[in-house]
Amino acid sequence: MKSVFVASGSFLPPKVVTNDDLSKIVDSSDEWIFPRTGIKQRHIVEDETTADLATIACERALEKAGWTADSVDLIILATSTPDMDFPATAAVVQKQLGASKAISFDMQAVCSGFVYALSTADLYLKAGKAKRALVIGAERMSSLLDWTDRGTCVLFGDGAGAFALEAKETTEEEGLIDSILYTDGTQADILCAGSKEHPKTFMNGREVFRHAVAKMEEVSREVLDKNGYTADDITYLIPHQANDRIIQHIGKSMGLPADKVISSVRNHANTSAASIPLAFDEMAQAGKIKKGDLIVFTALGAGITWGASLLRI
Ligand SMILES: CC(C)(COP(=O)(O)OP(=O)(O)OC[C@H]1O[C@@H](n2cnc3c(N)ncnc32)[C@H](O)[C@@H]1OP(=O)(O)O)[C@@H](O)C(=O)NCCC(=O)NCCS
Structure with a gap:
């Protein structure tokens, strides 16, 4: 059994904050930020939640995969910015998608979260414990920033991406x-x-x-x-x-x-x-x-x- 990639989707909140915009609120500049980091701009949420970002990324992946939400049986959401202490943000995504048959949980490994979630989904799929998985990375890093600390606030942004993976018996390398x-x-x-x-x-x-x-x-x-x-x-x-x-x-x-x-x-x-x-x-x-x-x-x-x-x- 293999965990085969079927489709991906992503979503960025529409509000864009450039380095020049940030320079108006902290003592920094594009001339400092860009050469040291390669960053020119970031997307920042207004009232979108982590679950909202994740849901749209998943809807886009589902559409490309040609799957209905209720054909998904596993949702793993990697995030360090869940919307609540509990329940898991993945449970809210499950509800918003209408993926009524999926077990859903969050995974916390911060910036490594997506690789941890891919690895975990792979184990479920290869073991025959799930057939169709959505593996998501979704973050509102802006909620964890001190907007007066120029050393960190210029580095982060918000957004979400998702993979649709399917268990498949195949002899091909895929x-x-x-x-x-x-x-x-x-x-x-x-x-x-x-x-x-x-x-x-x-x-x-x-x-x-x-x-x-x-x-x-x-x-x-x-x-x-x-x-x-x-x-x-x-x-x-x-x-x-x-x-x-x-x-x-x-x-x-x-x-x-x-x-x-x-x-x-x-x-x-x-x-x-x-x-x-x-x-x-x-x-x-x-x-x-x-x-x-x-x-x-x-x-x-x-x-x-x-x-x-x-x-x-
Ligand atoms: C963050 C990073 C770009 C800083 O670069 P650096 O060369 O190490 O810079 P420093 O933190 O030593 O700061 C150098 C000077 O720039 C200043 N500075 C820091 N941030 C600044 C900013 N946004 N604008 C202007 N000046 C800034 C500091 O105050 C310091 O000034 P000082 O020498 O007068 O004290 C760099 O360390 C980095 O990329 N680290 C890895 C970050 C990362 O990848 N994190 C996530 C991993 S999951």
Whole structure:
């Protein structure tokens, strides 16, 4: 049994905040932000909830897949910005979609959340515990920002992306080939939010940068090597979209040409768990994802958590 990719969808809230807009509320500038991060703008919610963003991304994926909502039996929503302490935001998405037969739960691995959720859905599908899954990354990172802290508030944005995956008996090489996940809780204090000491997002930027470049490259190589591939075999590397300097650094270290290394951080900023499916869906909408493509997704986030998934379209 394999977990085969069927379709993707995404949604960005309409309100756009540019670097110039931000410079009016914090002591910063496009001249500082863009060269260090590659970010030009971010989308920010007005009254949309995380469930709203996720629901629209799923509706778009369902439409492309040609599935009805009640044919879905598993919904996994990766988010660090749930709408309530409980119930899970995934349960609200289930209701809003009308996916009445799906078990639905949230997954919290911050910026690695989508890779953790893909890996979990893959286990359900391969084990025959589900047939059709929606795997979502959805975030309102704007709710976790201190808008007076220029060191963090310029880096994040809101949005959602979703994959429709289906269990299929096939001898062809297609679908999720493998995922490798890691957690190192000893580094929990370098990036956190919601504690007494740090009610909003706190980040030791240099430390996060150091871990991100080393670990995303390492785990991407590991997932390729373990499955008999090299970097030369991949069609695209789609890393977590936090900082274009991190993304380009990983691509260069892996010897990949620029057109294989996907970066959408310029327009989205860091949307945490939503960043990978958003970047992917943008490629899909542009007609750049084809049957047979071999794609590595890799992410690192608070925890710290990191991982990589290998997908054959
Ligand atoms: C955030 C990041 C771009 C900061 O770059 P940096 O070169 O490390 O910058 P520093 O934080 O050391 O700050 C350098 C100076 O710029 C200032 N600065 C910070 N943010 C600023 C901003 N938005 N505008 C203007 N100046 C800013 C600092 O106050 C500091 O000034 P000082 O030297 O007078 O004290 C970089 O560390 C980074 O990308 N880290 C990884 C972030 C990430 O990917 N996080 C998510 C992972 S899931």
